[in-house]
Amino acid sequence: MAVRASDVSRLPGQRVEPTPEPQTPPGRKMVSWFDPTVLAKSGMKALLSGTFGRQADRRLLDAVSRPQPLCFDYSVDDTGHPRDELWLDYVSDLGDGWDSTYAVASAVMAPELELTDESGRTHVTRGGDVLVFGGDEVYPTASVDEYQARTVVPYEDALNKRRHRPHLFAVPGNHDWYDGLVSFTRLFCQGRRSNGWRTQQQRSYFALRLPHGWWLLGTDMQLESDLDAPQVEFFQKVAAQMRGTDRIILCNAEPAWVKQQVMPRAGRGFLDHNIDFLEQKVLGKKVSVFLAGDLHHYRRHENADGRQKIIAGGGGAFLHPTHLPKVDQSPGGFVQKASYPPQRASQWLAWRNLLFTALNPWFGVFMGVVYTLLGWGIAANLNEGAVGAPSFREVINAGVQSTGSLVLGAGVVLGTFAFADGRRGPLWKKTAGIVHGLVHLAVALLLTWGVSAVAAPLAAELQWSLRRDFLSGLLLFGGGALIGPLVVGVYLLLSLNVFSCHPNEAFSSLSIPDWKNFLRLHFDEDGQLTVYPVGFRRVPRRWKRGRSPEDPVWIPDPTDTRATPPRLIEPPIVIHRTKALPMLEETGPPGPTDMMVDKHPPGGAV
Incomplete structure (x- = not known):
C-alpha cells in the first residue's frame, strides 16, 4: 500500500487513510485524428509553427547559445578503455496511446529480451546502453503535458528498477516542431533526468562515436526538410574526426528515399536533396545504414552493396499502410526486402x-x-x-x-x-x-x-x-x-x-495500436553490426500491477489471451566489418562491393 507525500502532512491527532495505488494504468487512449477538436487544434498548431518557424528558426538560436560536444563518445567505457561491444535501441514515432507505447517501452527497457525468428531460432538480446528516439516523440502536438503523459510516464513505468537508465538522444520530427521545438528542447536538450533515462544532447542534432569505427548521426530537418548552415558546419567538423574506414548510421526523421516515390508528380525541390548533400558534400562517404520513422510501420530496402535503408516508425503511433505499390523499388538500386505488416495484411486492414x-x-x-x-x-x-x-x-x-x-x-x-x-x-x-x-x-x-x-x-x-x-x-x-x-x-x-x-x-482513421516495432542494434567485439527488427503483432489491452521492482510497474494481464509477445520481424541483419564505401565522382566507374550483409548471425543465438 503506497502513501502519498500529501497524506503525511496532517494536523496532530488527525488520522489519514493512506491512498491506495491505482489499479489501472494512467496513460491516455490513442489519438482520435478525426475528432473535430483534435483536427482544429492540430491544424492551428501546424499553421502557427510553420509561420513562426520560417521567421525564427530555433536551431539558429541554439547553435549560438547552447554549445555541445562535437560527439558523445561511446567507443570507450567509463574508465577510458575501448568498448568491446555496445547495445543500442532505436524507437521512432512514439508517445501516442498507452497500450502501444507502453508495450514497446516495456520490451525496450527489459534487461534481456529473447526473440524468436520465423524459423524458430531464439536470439538473446540485451537492453541498450543508449536509446535513440528517431522522431515524433509525442502526438498529436508537442506540449509539456502531452510529453509527460504519453512519453515520459510510459518509459518510467516500463523501466522501474529493472536495470540502469539508458542515455537518451532524440531526433525531432514535425510533431515535435508544432510548438516551435520549445517542449522538445526543455525535455531532451537541457540535461534533465527522469526515472526512465538520462539525456545528454544540448541541441536538436548530435553525433555519437560508437565502437569499432561506427558513428551514429542524428539530424534535424525542421518542418521544411531544411538543413541549416550551423548544422552543416557541425557535421563537417564531425566528418573531420572520422577515419577513412569509419562507417555511418544516419538517423533522419523522414525517409527521403520513399517520399519521392509516393509523390512522384511533386518533383524534387532543392530542399529534397538535403540527404544527398549531407552524404556527398559534408560527410564525403556513403552512409552504411539509414534509419527513419515518420511512416508508422517497418520497411527495409537494400542495395547491391549491402547498404540498408530502414523505416522503423512503430514506437506507438497509429499504423501506416505498407501496400502502396510505388515504393517497392527506390532510386539508386535500393530494393524492398521486407515490410511489416505484410502488404496483403495491410490491404485487408484498410477495409476497416x-x-x-x-x-x-x-x-x-x-x-x-x-x-x-x-x-x-x-x-x-x-x-x-x-x-x-x-x-x-x-x-x-x-x-x-x-x-x-x-x-x-x-x-x-x-x-x-x-x-x-x-x-x-x-x-x-x-x-x-x-x-x-x-x-x-x-x-x-x-x-x-x-x-x-x-x-x-x-x-x-x-x-x-x-x-x-x-x-x-x-x-x-x-x-x-x-x-x-x-x-x-x-x-x-x-x-x-x-x-x-x-x-x-x-x-x-483506424487508430490501430498493433503491428508495432523497434530496432535493437548490437556492435560486437568483431566490429560487425547486427540489427534486430522487433515486432509486436498485437499489443496487450489489459494490464495489472507488477509484483516487484524487478518487474515493470505494469505487466500484461494474463486474461488478455490475444496479446502476442515481441518477436523478430525478419532474421537479424548482420553487416560485417569491412571498409566504408567512399563517394565516387559522378563520372567515375562503379566501385566493388565492399560491404557484406548476412541475415543469419554466425552461431545462432547472440
Whole structure:
C-alpha cells in the first residue's frame, strides 16, 4: 500500500487513510485524428509553427547559445578503455496511446529480451546502453503535458528498477516542431533526468562515436526538410574526426528515399536533396545504414552493396499502410526486402474504414450537424402544407430554392476538394474532391427525402405537440451521423486500395495500436553490426500491477489471451566489418562491393 507525500502532512491527532495505488494504468487512449477538436487544434498548431518557424528558426538560436560536444563518445567505457561491444535501441514515432507505447517501452527497457525468428531460432538480446528516439516523440502536438503523459510516464513505468537508465538522444520530427521545438528542447536538450533515462544532447542534432569505427548521426530537418548552415558546419567538423574506414548510421526523421516515390508528380525541390548533400558534400562517404520513422510501420530496402535503408516508425503511433505499390523499388538500386505488416495484411486492414462511424464517433457528431444544416431548411419547406410524401423532384426543387443549403453545399464541395490527396496530380485531386463532395450532397438529399416522408406520420402516431420540423432535424442528425462518416470511409478505402492515395488519412482513421516495432542494434567485439527488427503483432489491452521492482510497474494481464509477445520481424541483419564505401565522382566507374550483409548471425543465438 503506497502513501502519498500529501497524506503525511496532517494536523496532530488527525488520522489519514493512506491512498491506495491505482489499479489501472494512467496513460491516455490513442489519438482520435478525426475528432473535430483534435483536427482544429492540430491544424492551428501546424499553421502557427510553420509561420513562426520560417521567421525564427530555433536551431539558429541554439547553435549560438547552447554549445555541445562535437560527439558523445561511446567507443570507450567509463574508465577510458575501448568498448568491446555496445547495445543500442532505436524507437521512432512514439508517445501516442498507452497500450502501444507502453508495450514497446516495456520490451525496450527489459534487461534481456529473447526473440524468436520465423524459423524458430531464439536470439538473446540485451537492453541498450543508449536509446535513440528517431522522431515524433509525442502526438498529436508537442506540449509539456502531452510529453509527460504519453512519453515520459510510459518509459518510467516500463523501466522501474529493472536495470540502469539508458542515455537518451532524440531526433525531432514535425510533431515535435508544432510548438516551435520549445517542449522538445526543455525535455531532451537541457540535461534533465527522469526515472526512465538520462539525456545528454544540448541541441536538436548530435553525433555519437560508437565502437569499432561506427558513428551514429542524428539530424534535424525542421518542418521544411531544411538543413541549416550551423548544422552543416557541425557535421563537417564531425566528418573531420572520422577515419577513412569509419562507417555511418544516419538517423533522419523522414525517409527521403520513399517520399519521392509516393509523390512522384511533386518533383524534387532543392530542399529534397538535403540527404544527398549531407552524404556527398559534408560527410564525403556513403552512409552504411539509414534509419527513419515518420511512416508508422517497418520497411527495409537494400542495395547491391549491402547498404540498408530502414523505416522503423512503430514506437506507438497509429499504423501506416505498407501496400502502396510505388515504393517497392527506390532510386539508386535500393530494393524492398521486407515490410511489416505484410502488404496483403495491410490491404485487408484498410477495409476497416467501413466501420468509420463506429471508430470515429465524434466525427459522426460533426457530420450529423453538417447533414442537418444541409437538409433542415429543405425539410422545413417541404413540411409547409404537405399532405403526403414528397417526390424526389420536389426535394431537389426545394433544395435549389434554399439559399442556406446551396451555400453550405458549396462549402462541402470546397472542403472535400481541399481534403483530396494531390499525389496523383491536380486533375485527380480536383476530380476526386468534387465527386466526394457531390456524393455527400446526393446522400443528404436522399436522406432529406426519406425524413420528409417519415416525419409527418411518425409525429402524428407519437402525438407530438412539437412541429414536424423539430422531428425532421433529429432524424437528419441521426441519419447524417451514421451515413456521413460511412461515405468518408468508403472514399478513403477506394482511394487507398484502388488509387494508392490517402494512406495517412485512411489509416489514421483506424487508430490501430498493433503491428508495432523497434530496432535493437548490437556492435560486437568483431566490429560487425547486427540489427534486430522487433515486432509486436498485437499489443496487450489489459494490464495489472507488477509484483516487484524487478518487474515493470505494469505487466500484461494474463486474461488478455490475444496479446502476442515481441518477436523478430525478419532474421537479424548482420553487416560485417569491412571498409566504408567512399563517394565516387559522378563520372567515375562503379566501385566493388565492399560491404557484406548476412541475415543469419554466425552461431545462432547472440
